[in-house]
Amino acid sequence: MNFSYWEIKNWFSTIDFTIVGSGIVGLHCALALRERFPERKILVLERGILPQGASTKNAGFACFGSLSEILDDLKTHSEEEVIQLIQKRWSGLQLLRKNLGDSAIDFKPFGGYELFLKEDENAYNECLQKLPFVNEIIKPIFKSDVFAKEVDRFDFKGIQDYLIFNPFEAQIDTGKMMHALLQKAITQNILILNQTTVTDFSDNGNSVSIDLGDFSFTTQKLLFATNGFAATVTNNQVKPARAQVLITEPIPDLDIKGTFHLDKGYYYFRNIDNRILLGGGRNLDFEGETTTAFGETEIIQNRLEELLKEVILPNTDFKIAHRWSGIMGLGSSKKPIVEPLSENVYCGVRLGGMGVAIGSLIGQELADLVK
Structure with a gap:
């Protein structure tokens, strides 16, 4: 220099x-x-x-954890720790909105959904069974119930009958x-x-x-x-975790609006500019995705495209416009x-x-x- x-x-x-x-x-x-x-x-x-x-490089989810993620966290953290985490995430989102303004971040409160594949019957049943309990322990934060069953109106394929809806979730333009x-x-x-x-x-x-x-x-x-x-x-104490993402070309008359979670949050997708942005798949190769190197891998990108074709857009032609990755920080x-x-x-x-x-x-x- x-x-x-x-x-x-x-x-x-x-x-x-x-x-x-x-x-x-x-x-x-x-x-x-x-x-x-x-x-x-x-x-x-x-x-x-x-x-x-x-x-x-993130997906622009203004979220604090899907129902299955919260239940997963309760298996490795105390109830008090999980409630504190959700409180921090919710407080952080309000601080971000206050500091920058909803218009500047393109805040859109479309709500969030969790869907479950047909083969995920055990996770689906556990979520339905424990939904009232989770609502009860986080009610002091939100002053009302957070999670509710809702019939799929998006014409997804290969999933369980009900989605879990969260009206407090939103999306932003990263x-x-x-x-x-x-x-x-x-x-x-x-x-x-x-x-x-x-x-x-x-x-x-x-x-x-x-x-x-x-x-x-x-x-x-x-x-x-x-x-x-x-x-x-x-x-x-911090391990890098690569997250791979893809986005489609614009899709005419796209009727999907919101933020969506799948498989304990390991997959996630949303609408943006008449496109579908889809990311995740780290669980297919935890060791390979524990890296600070940016890039995409065939095994994960193939799975993302498979989910697009078979679950998210089963009756819609689409083209992939762009792929990228980001590096998160995780730990025990x-x-x-x-x-x-x-x-x-x-x-x-x-x-x-x-x-x-x-x-x-x-x-x-x-x-x-x-x-």
């Missing part, structure tokens, strides 16, 4: 807060710090041209959301540098040294918001990690595939660690 005197003076000198990651968490952290410290210098470093990871967030950060005098990778850092007690390959600088505080890429800073617990790593270094990571829901709140909590 061959920086001039002017570049070093204006971008890399007297920095108070450096945030690594310009996604939902990183930018909300920066905005929260700006609110508390109006005169301090805030620098955000981003390894990609756009926010790398999942913030601009690109518009991140565009609005970036614009807001810039208007708040937050510096953002793209295609900049942190190769090492060292907490020296009264400041932190940050290496960018062959260039280094110091900052008073360093905050990591790198989620799926956070394994090295959290001693492998669904609880996010928001904690100090040393005296002047902090992290807010492990969003568990719920970045849209809790990203804004985790950014706020990360900023709150700074005293």
Whole structure:
């Protein structure tokens, strides 16, 4: 890196807060710090041209967990932990809407649906049986029942008779959301540098040294918001999880509206611009999808196309327009990690595939660690 005197003076000198990651968490952290410290210098470093990871690559679900996902979480977490997670996700969604506005993120409250394949009879019956119980334990959050049985009106094929409907779920335009967030950060005098990778850092007690390959600088505080890429800073408490996605060409007279979940949330689809966006399939190859490498695989893409042809659009011709992938951050617990790593270094990571829901709140909590 061959920086001039002017570049070093204006971008890399007297920095108070450096945030690594310009996604939902990183930018909300920066905005929260700006609110508390109006005169301090805030620098955000981003390894990609756009926010790398999942913030601009997710499906745009404003959700907090399908019924089968919640039941699955109750098998590995306490009831209290699951309720707290749902509360955080719901609070995070309201904070995102408050910070950016529904118009800026193209918020559409179409509701969410969970469908079950014919062969998923056990999961289907369990969900129907335990639906009243789940409604009861989360009622204090939503002040009314969340989940209800509903007859399929979308003409899906090969599924059980009833869908599970959730009126509190919505969809957003991920690109518009991140565009609005970036614009807001810039208007708040937050510096953002793209295609900049942190190769090492060292907490020296009264400041932190940050290496960018062959260039280094110091900052008073360093905050990591790198989620799926956070394994090295959290001693492998965060595992990367690749999510593969495809989207169709526009489909005339498409009558599917909403966000849809299938197979405990391992598959998900929605309408957008008269297209169907479909993602998931990580459960077909957990080991192969535990990676920070972007890309698509034949086994997962074939399964996504199979679901489109046989279940979602069985009587409709369609063409695939585009495919991509994003990197989430998962772990043995669904609880996010928001904690100090040393005296002047902090992290807010492990969003568990719920970045849209809790990203804004985790950014706020990360900023709150700074005293």
